Amino acid sequence: MDNEQRTVLITGCSSGLGLESAVELAGRGWHVVASMRDPGRRAALDARTREAGLEPLDVVQLDVTDAESAQRGAKEALELTGGRLDALVSNAGTASGGAFEDTDEEEWRRVLDTNLFGAMRLTQLVLPVMRRQRSGRLVLVSSDSARYGNPALSLYCASKWALEGWAESLAYEVEPFGVRVVLVEPGNYDTAIWATTPRVTPPDSPYAGLLQAVERFVEEQHLPRSRDPREVARAVVGALTARRPAFRVQVGPDARMAAVLSKIPYRVSSAVVRRLTGLHRWKP
Numbered sequence: 196m197d198n199e200q201r202t203v204l205i206t207g208c209s210s211g212l213g214l215e216s217a218v219e220l221a222g223r224g225w226h227v228v229a230s231m232r233d234p235g236r237r238a239a240l241d242a243r244t245r246e247a248g249l250e251p252l253d254v255v256q257l258d259v260t261d262a263e264s265a266q267r268g269a270k271e272a273l274e275l276t277g278g279r280l281d282a283l284v285s286n287a288g289t290a291s292g293g294a295f296e297d298t299d300e301e302e303w304r305r306v307l308d309t310n311l312f313g314a315m316r317l318t319q320l321v322l323p324v325m326r327r328q329r330s331g332r333l334v335l336v337s338s339d340s341a342r343y344g345n346p347a348l349s350l351y352c353a354s355k356w357a358l359e360g361w362a363e364s365l366a367y368e369v370e371p372f373g374v375r376v377v378l379v380e381p382g383n384y385d386t387a388i389w390a391t392t393p394r395v396t397p398p399d400s401p402y403a404g405l406l407q408a409v410e411r412f413v414e415e416q417h418l419p420r421s422r423d424p425r426e427v428a429r430a431v432v433g434a435l436t437a438r439r440p441a442f443r444v445q446v447g448p449d450a451r452m453a454a455v456l457s458k459i460p461y462r463v464s465s466a467v468v469r470r471l472t473g474l475h476r477w478k479p
Contacts, residue, residue: 202276207287211386215428230257259313285314293395294402310354339453382447385421
């Protein structure tokens with residue numbers, strides 16, 4: 196390994212954390228295979244690599260929600276890396292805003308298929324290679340929302356909580372083969388996920404007041420405090436290069452606060468969330 200270029204496949208590289216992680220790792224000498232659902236949207240990635248003084252990265256088409264696409268993308272990535280894969284960064288993600296009662300099963304499946312089953316699909320595809328190598332690292336981009344519930348984000352929180360439970364269980368199985376699992380838990384970072392998140396807001400919803408309060412909090416307080424996603428990219432690098440990485444890596448002050456909230460009684464943590472979001476003033 197010391198004399199070989201390390202190789203990594205990253206999902207969700209058309210924007211945000213995946214894009215920045217791809218550029219950061221390429222700048223540190225990794226052979227990066229960047230994947231995205233639509234390679235026609237690689238312009239932002241190409242612009243960032245040029246800005247960093249790098250050659251264009253290898254890009255493969257890969258939709259984590261499509262089993263055939265995932266299989267083709269993983270196969271193409273391995274062909275590009277000569278059959279070796281030192282790391283997988285499962286970053287592709289989506290969210291959904293709205294009260295749970297207003298959502299339907301199609302929306303539940305959309306979120307869980309991307310955030311949970313997508314990571315599972317890719318992991319299952321690359322594990323045989325890593326087991327044969329007796330080495331590899333699986334970095335799963337989770338969220339501070341895996342630590343506590345958020346009003347109007349129940350589907351997103353559910354997917355990240357499930358991701359972490361699966362990852363912790365998986366670690367027992369793969370570590371004897373030299374494969375390490377790391378969860379990266381970012382807080383509030385400036386990515387496209389909020390702009391692209393569908394809002395389920397029926398005009399006659401009994402939760403309209405709650406949704407308005409949460410939306411106001413997001414627009415007036417949450418988004419203006421978004422941090423530089425390159426911080427998360429550097430945390431991903433650390434998760435991949437540390438000799439003995441922590442299993443959970445919090446990134447950002449709000450992620451560290453979430454880790455604290457997860458350890459205190461619900462009545463206390465929920466009071467904090469209600470106060471922060473303005474829900475303490477909402478009555479249906």
